[in-house]
Amino acid sequence: MVASLVSLMSIVAFAGPASASGESVGSCVAEKFEESLHHHGESDHVTSDDIHHVAHDEAVQDELEACLEAPSPILPELTEIIWGGAAFLILLVIMVKKGFPAVKGAMDARSEKIRADLDAAEQAKTDAQTVQSDYEAQLADAKTESARIIEEARVTADQLRTDLSAQAEASIAEMREKAAADVEAQKAQAIADLRAEVSGIALGAAERVVQSSLDADAQARLIDAYIDEVTGSNG
Amino acid sequence: MADSPIVGYADALFSVAEAEGNLSAVEDELFGFAQTFQANEELRSTLADASVPVARRLQLIEDLLDGKASATTASLISMVVSAGRANDLPAIVDAFVDRSAGSRNKAVATVRSAIDLTGEQRQRLTEAIKTSTGKEVEVKVVIDPSVLGGAITEIGDDIIDGSVRRRLNQLRESFR
Known part of the structure; x- marks a missing residue:
């Protein structure tokens, strides 16, 4: 701001000399001619001879021709170079002293801000990545856990099925054995009952036969035999 | 008892x-x-x-x-x-x-029989028991038709069973 103000002032201040060097071809010719007249006549009164003389003077013609020469497109007037160089130097000094540090500070501040923003973004990205990795880890844990639970449930179900199957088979085998044992027992009981029945009938018949055949003589003989038996038992 | x-x-x-x-x-x-x-x-x-x-x-x-x-x-x-x-x-x-019987230094032999014993049989049985057990006994006869035939003698806790009933019971057991 300050630099621009200073440069404007310098342009206004040195405007006069700058414009003097930039005169037109006509004014240059007029000026040179008038100047040559003064040198020739030495008095204020100018005559047509004078004009004629001057106009044919070769020196004057060279000066006038000089007016017709175009200014150098590359090399400016010396004054312009001096003024321009001075202004440039002043402006350069001001810029070096004031402008560059300010611009540099602003640039630095901006760079710093951008860097801070980048850092923040990087941090945010890192945080986000951390959170993502956390989530991914949790997800993986959850997947592992769910897989474990499913596996556990499957194993339990298998075990249960096996157990139930074994129990059922054992029960069936037990029932079968029991049924077979019951059948055997009933068969044995029936046989025993039948045998007892038959033997009871046979013995009843035998008893009746014995009773009817045991008359007094037979009884007496039995008693005698018994007495003999007692005698011989331990004798 | x-x-x-x-x-x-x-x-x-x-x-x-x-x-x-x-x-x-x-x-x-x-x-x-x-x-x-x-x-x-x-x-x-x-x-x-x-x-x-x-x-x-x-x-x-x-x-x-x-x-x-x-x-x-x-x-x-x-x-x-x-x-x-x-x-x-x-x-x-x-x-x-x-x-x-004890007052006569004798034991009692209870004989169960389907019929009564004759005097002679009693005498022989008394002798037989004495020979067999070494005890002086007095024979008491109990008529018990369930004996069927033969006799069962009880002397104290000793039993000498020679009855037809016992034979029939043995036969019954052998059927089982």
């Missing part, structure tokens, strides 16, 4: 019979009555029935034994029944018989 009241009654009966001097006869008669008493359910329940007046029960005994037993025997049975010990009568008689 015999608790003290039974032994006490048996001792009392023995003392009376001994004092009366007809121990042997009383012994046989008491033994016979005890067998009848055990075999006859009606007689047993009547004599043991406290609701039947004592006089009537005694009259029943007198009627039963009239002319068949001595007055001593009838009196002793009446005493036991009137004392309310009718149910213990067989045990008392057993103890009495043991006591009586």
